[in-house]
Structure formats: structure tokens, C-alpha cells
Amino acid sequence: MEMLSILVIALSSCVLLHCHEAVEGSRYPETGNSECRILEQQQPYLPSFHFRPPQNWLNDPNGPMWYNGMYHLFYQYNPEGPLFGDKMVWAHSVSRDMIHWVDLDLALTPTEPFDMKSCWSGSITIVPGNIPMILYTGIDSNGVQVQNLAFPKNLSDPFLEQWEKSTRNPIMTPPQGVPGDFFRDPTTAWRDPGPDGKWNVIVGGLIKNEGMAILYQSEDFVSWTKAEHPLYSSPGTGMWECPDFFPVSLNSSNGVDTSVVDPSVKHVLKISSFSNVHDYYVLGSYAPKTSKYVPGNEYTGSSTDLRYDYGKFYASKTFFDQPKSRRILWGWANESDTMEDDLAKGWAGVQAIPREIWLHSSGKQLVQWPVEELNKLRGQHVQVLDEKLHSGSVFEVEGITASQADIEIEFELHSLEESAEVFDTTGTDPQQLCSDSNASVKGGVGPFGLLALATKELTEHTAIFFRIFKGSNGFVVLMCSDQRKSSLRDGLDKTPYGAFLEIDPQHEKIALRTLIDHSIVESFGGGGKTCISSRVYPKLAINSEARLFVFNNGTVDVAISSLNAWSMNTAQKNRPTQSYALLD
Numbered sequence: 001m002e003m004l005s006i007l008v009i010a011l012s013s014c015v016l017l018h019c020h021e022a023v024e025g026s027r028y029p030e031t032g033n034s035e036c037r038i039l040e041q042q043q044p045y046l047p048s049f050h051f052r053p054p055q056n057w058l059n060d061p062n063g064p065m066w067y068n069g070m071y072h073l074f075y076q077y078n079p080e081g082p083l084f085g086d087k088m089v090w091a092h093s094v095s096r097d098m099i100h101w102v103d104l105d106l107a108l109t110p111t112e113p114f115d116m117k118s119c120w121s122g123s124i125t126i127v128p129g130n131i132p133m134i135l136y137t138g139i140d141s142n143g144v145q146v147q148n149l150a151f152p153k154n155l156s157d158p159f160l161e162q163w164e165k166s167t168r169n170p171i172m173t174p175p176q177g178v179p180g181d182f183f184r185d186p187t188t189a190w191r192d193p194g195p196d197g198k199w200n201v202i203v204g205g206l207i208k209n210e211g212m213a214i215l216y217q218s219e220d221f222v223s224w225t226k227a228e229h230p231l232y233s234s235p236g237t238g239m240w241e242c243p244d245f246f247p248v249s250l251n252s253s254n255g256v257d258t259s260v261v262d263p264s265v266k267h268v269l270k271i272s273s274f275s276n277v278h279d280y281y282v283l284g285s286y287a288p289k290t291s292k293y294v295p296g297n298e299y300t301g302s303s304t305d306l307r308y309d310y311g312k313f314y315a316s317k318t319f320f321d322q323p324k325s326r327r328i329l330w331g332w333a334n335e336s337d338t339m340e341d342d343l344a345k346g347w348a349g350v351q352a353i354p355r356e357i358w359l360h361s362s363g364k365q366l367v368q369w370p371v372e373e374l375n376k377l378r379g380q381h382v383q384v385l386d387e388k389l390h391s392g393s394v395f396e397v398e399g400i401t402a403s404q405a406d407i408e409i410e411f412e413l414h415s416l417e418e419s420a421e422v423f424d425t426t427g428t429d430p431q432q433l434c435s436d437s438n439a440s441v442k443g444g445v446g447p448f449g450l451l452a453l454a455t456k457e458l459t460e461h462t463a464i465f466f467r468i469f470k471g472s473n474g475f476v477v478l479m480c481s482d483q484r485k486s487s488l489r490d491g492l493d494k495t496p497y498g499a500f501l502e503i504d505p506q507h508e509k510i511a512l513r514t515l516i517d518h519s520i521v522e523s524f525g526g527g528g529k530t531c532i533s534s535r536v537y538p539k540l541a542i543n544s545e546a547r548l549f550v551f552n553n554g555t556v557d558v559a560i561s562s563l564n565a566w567s568m569n570t571a572q573k574n575r576p577t578q579s580y581a582l583l584d
């Protein structure tokens with residue numbers, strides 16, 4: 001326990017280290033003397049409360065866990081520069097709250113024949129004896145993807161900084177029919193019920209173009225045998241990366257441990273589609289006796305599949321946070337600028353804010369919400385209550401730092417029956433609907449919503465908005481995040497994103513929460529039923545120049561029943577390893 005308090009001291013003593021400075025050869029240079037304002041001007045896109053190191057390339061979250069009082073996050077990192085590299089490593093940080101972070105030594109680097117060309121993604125399983133075991137993909141010296149095992153060198157080290165690779169590696173090699181470059185990303189393992197229950201793990205792969213979750217089983221966590229059938233597969237869907245498999249409770253929004261199997265849970269299989277670059281999921285039932293998983297709906301890899309996030313959010317992974325009985329989701333939001341931009345910035349990739357994830361009471365979809373710890377960063381607060389938003393009106397939310405903010409807003413609609421545009425949305429791709437319209441295309445009810453990272457004259461803005469249609473089966477709510485006016489700069493990916501929001505707008509208010517952090521905008525519609533994340537790079541609406549507006553471009557008025565907006569403080573996350581070493 002004594003050692004644990006060091007972390008607390010380290011976290012609370014670095015309040016002054018607000019900004020980050022790129023110094024060659026170190027991930028987390030000393031920042032005490034840095035010129036914050038100059039840096040802010042040079043790095044207007046570096047997020048302030050989202051997780052990422054100050055420089056270089058980051059992608060998938062790896063092996064997130066809670067262990068002995070601390071949250072651990074490992075992640076794919078290229079120590080050599082801001083682009084994806086051919087010697088990828090596992091970087092490692094720890095936290096008390098998943099918001100403020102302490103940086104540690106790299107956990108896994110290419111050193112052995114079984115991972116000589118990279119240590120790619122994987123997961124952690126805590127096995128009996130309270131030992132966290134890493135399963136990860138190594139790119140071996142022949143360029144073949146194999147699965148490896150690693151464990152902490154010293155279980156008494158509260159940070160678990162050093163990791164040891166098993167001498168039995170590789171423990172899985174590509175099975176018959178699976179190409180050597182399509183066999184990767186082991187999940188957290190789950191254990192079958194009963195005293196002798198065997199371990200199960202899935203690995204992403206494909207045979208021909210049939211994507212699959214290849215199932216392996218083990219008695220001892222070291223010797224693994226491929227099961228006769230994959231846990232699940234779907235023809236024509238291409239490679240499945242970073243699968244995730246976990247139970248969700250039918251009773252409540254509480255999370256459950258990965259090995260729980262009983263009639264009060266459903267099982268989620270998440271698939272990161274290598275072809276579509278989206279995280280899709282299916283809900284189904286799992287039978288441990290037969291090792292069979294039966295999803296309620298087939299995964300097709302098309303716009304009708306359920307997704308975690310309808311913007312940029314990929315290679316995600318969950319873990320069970322036992323002390324708070326919740327399941328937490330981490331996901332990667334990559335850049336929408338060019339490689340040249342990334343070289344100039346010196347960094348690429350952001351982890352989205354960790355989200356709590358659970359099954360909606362309808363049983364039909366998952367819900368996500370930023371972890372409650374994020375609220376600790378809320379500073380300056382403004383509130384608007386019972387305001388009418390007239391047709392064609394725009395008003396500015398003043399008094400907060402609009403480049404670094406958290407906004408919660410609730411819209412109330414009237415006269416839907418008379419005003420909603422009649423349009424049968426059956427079979428239409430909502431993203432296409434958002435592309436066909438925009439904030440200035442007048443509808444009946446909507447578009448209304450937020451203009452984030454906007455200039456005064458609205459020449460730049462990211463529009464997060466809703467539109468209501470009257471379809472053949474009742475009202476349909478469309479939610480869009482439109483990046484097309486997000487920047488006056490060229491060469492950016494400004495694709496508009498969209499999804500339907502499964503609520504009844506006649507009886508429910510339309511709630512929106514949006515997190516704005518310089519170049520990342522994460523939006524949660526309907527209390528987290530529809531999530532859309534985007535990456536944007538305004539030319540003018542940066543730092544203190546950024547503004548926030550609410551608008552209504554529908555034909556009918558809309559009421560804001562409440563709006564709460566907060567300036568967000570900067571998370572402490574760039575602690576040099578040396579500083580806490582000095583404390584012990």
C-alpha cells in the first residue's frame with residue numbers, strides 16, 4: 001500500500017505540467033519549463049483531456065485492466081515517429097481514474113524470433129493467483145503472425161512495469177487455411193463454468209474471404225488447441241481484427257466479469273472490420289457446453305449492422321472494472337489529416353474517452369457513456385434553461401473555452417405530427433442521408449443542434465445535428481456529424497457521418513452530449529444510444545478563437561429544455577518516469 005501512495009503524490013504534484021513538448025528520444029520529456037502558449041499555437045490540434053503521448057504514432061488500445069487499485073492502459077505505439085512503423089511496441093501507462101496518467105517503460109518491444117518484426121495488439125486475462133497474463137500478436141522474423149504470452153516480472157511492483165515473455169512462445173501459429181498475415185489480436189480469455197472449466201480465447205482471422213473469430217481452448221493457459229469450429233464466422237466479410245467477446249447483463253447497466261454465463265446475460269461479439277474500418281457488434285447467446293455462439297442477427301459488414309460509433313472509432317477493447325461493477329470500452333480515433341500533416345505535427349492517433357458500456361433495457365442495442373471520472377475536469381459552467389430556438393436562429397454559448405468543452409443539451413419538440421417531413425427511411429443508409437443534407441438545408445423538424453469549433457461568422461464549424469422524419473412505421477430521428485465545413489484547410493477527410501437514433505421523439509426529449517477537445521469531437525445522442533466521433537482541424541477556430549453555437553434550421557421552433565456547458569481542464573498525463581522514480 002505504501003508504494004501505491006507514491007502514484008497519488010505523483011499525480012497531485014504535477015498540476016503545473018499542463019502542456020507537452022516534443023523532445024527527441026523521450027516519450028514524456030520534462031515539461032516544467034515549457035512555453036505553454038507557444039506550444040498551444042504550434043500544436044492547436046493536440047487533445048488536452050483525451051489520452052495520447054505528446055509525440056509519435058498511437059493506434060489500438062491493448063490489455064486495459066484494473067489491477068490492485070490501478071487502471072492500466074497499454075497501446076500500440078511507434079517509438080520511431082508519427083507514422084505506423086515496422087517495429088510496433090506496447091507502451092504502458094497507469095492511472096487512478098482513467099483521466100490523469102503516469103507513463104511507464106515500454107512493456108513489450110520486438111526482441112525475440114517470435115516477435116522480431118513487431119509486438120501487435122492483444123489483451124490481458126487475470127488468471128487464478130491474481131496474475132495478469134498478456135496474450136499478444138507477434139510478427140515473427142518471417143513476417144508471420146503468431147500469438148504469444150507474457151507476464152509481469154515482479155508481481156510486487158505496483159506498476160507492473162517489466163514484462164517477461166514466455167519461453168513457450170509462440171503458443172499459437174496460423175492454422176490450416178488461415179494466411180500468415182491474417183491471424184491476430186487475441187481477446188481476453190474466459191473460463192467455462194465449473195471447477196475444471198477450460199479457458200477460451202478468440203483470435204481474428206479469415207479463410208478465403210470468410211472473416212472469423214477462431215476459437216482456442218486450454219487447460220493451463222499455455223497449451224492451446226484450436227476448437228473444431230470458429231466461435232462465429234461470416235462469409236464475404238473479410239478480415240476481422242481485434243475481436244472482443246463479453247457478457248452484458250439483462251438485469252441492469254452493471255458490467256459483468258468476462259467468464260459469467262447464465263440466463264441473465266447476453267453475449268456481445270465485437271468485430272473490427274479490416275475492410276470497412278468500423279467496429280461492429282452482434283448480440284447473442286453463448287453455450288459453453290458446445291462452445292457455440294448464436295447471434296440474434298447475422299453480421300454482414302454493411303450499414304445495417306450495429307456499430308459502437310458511427311464516426312471514427314476502431315480496434316476497440318473492453319474490460320471489466322470490478323470495483324465499480326462496470327464494463328469499460330476503449331477505442332482508437334485515427335487522424336483525418338494527411339501523412340505530411342502528421343509528420344509536421346509529430347504525432348497521430350488519439351484514444352477516445354473511456355466509455356462505460358451496457359445493454360439497453362430494450363435488449364436490442366448497447367449504450368455507451370463517458371466514464372463519470374471525466375466530470376472531475378469540468379471547470380467554468382454555463383447553463384441555459386427553457387429557451388426557444390426559433391426557426392432559422394443561431395445563438396452563441398458564451399463563457400466557456402469552446403475548444404476544450406463538455407456540453408449536455410436536451411431538445412424538446414412539439415407539433416411533430418404536422419411538421420416532420422414525410423420520408424420513408426426504410427433501407428436508406430443514414431450516413432448517406434447526412435451527406436445529402438447539411439445544416440443549411442432546411443427541413444421540417446430540424447436540422448437543429450450544435451456548431452462546434454466554429455468561427456464567429458460560421459465560416460468554419462463542425463455541425464452535430466438532428467432531423468426528424470415521419471416514416472411508414474412512425475417517427476425516425478437522424479443524427480449527423482458533418483465535418484464538411486470543419487476547416488478552411490484542404491486535404492482533410494471531411495466525410496459526414498450519420499446514424500439513426502432509436503428513440504420516440506413524441507415522448508422523449510432529444511438529448512445530446514458532446515465532448516470537444518481541439519481536434520476530436522465525440523457526440524452521444526439519446527443518452528449514449530448513438531455515438532459519433534470525428535477528427536477535425538480548423539484553421540481559424542482554434543484555441544481561444546473557437547466558439548460554440550446552438551442552431552435550428554428547421555421550419556418549426558424547437559425548445560432547449562436545458563443546456564449545460566463546461567470548460568474542460570487539461571488532464572495530467574505527461575509525467576516523466578524519472579520523477580516518480582525519484583519519489584521512491
Ligand SMILES: *[C@@H]1O[C@H](CO)[C@@H](O)[C@H](O)[C@H]1NC(C)=O
Binds near residue numbers: 003154155156157158
Ligand atoms: C519487486 O518489486 C518490489 C516493489 O517495488 C521491490 O521491492 C522488489 O525489489 C522487486 N523485486 C525484484 C526482484 O526486482
Ligand SMILES: *[C@@H]1O[C@H](CO)[C@@H](O)[C@H](O)[C@H]1NC(C)=O
Binds near residue numbers: 250260264
Ligand atoms: C440478475 O439477477 C438475478 C436475480 O437476482 C441474479 O441471480 C443474477 O446473477 C443477476 N445477473 C447478473 C448478470 O447480474
Ligand SMILES: *[C@@H]1O[C@H](CO)[C@@H](O)[C@H](O)[C@H]1NC(C)=O
Binds near residue numbers: 334336493
Ligand atoms: C484512418 O483515417 C483515414 C482517413 O480519414 C481512413 O481512410 C482510414 O481508413 C483510417 N484508418 C483506420 C485504421 O482507422
Ligand SMILES: *[C@@H]1O[C@H](CO)[C@@H](O)[C@H](O)[C@H]1NC(C)=O
Binds near residue numbers: 436440484485
Ligand atoms: C448544403 O446543401 C445545399 C443544397 O444541397 C448546397 O447548396 C450547399 O452547398 C451544401 N453545403 C455544404 C456545406 O455542403
Ligand SMILES: *[C@@H]1O[C@H](CO)[C@@H](O)[C@H](O)[C@H]1NC(C)=O
Binds near residue numbers: 439440451551
Ligand atoms: C441555416 O440555413 C440558412 C439558409 O439556408 C443558411 O444561410 C444558414 O447558414 C444555415 N445555418 C447553419 C447553421 O448552417
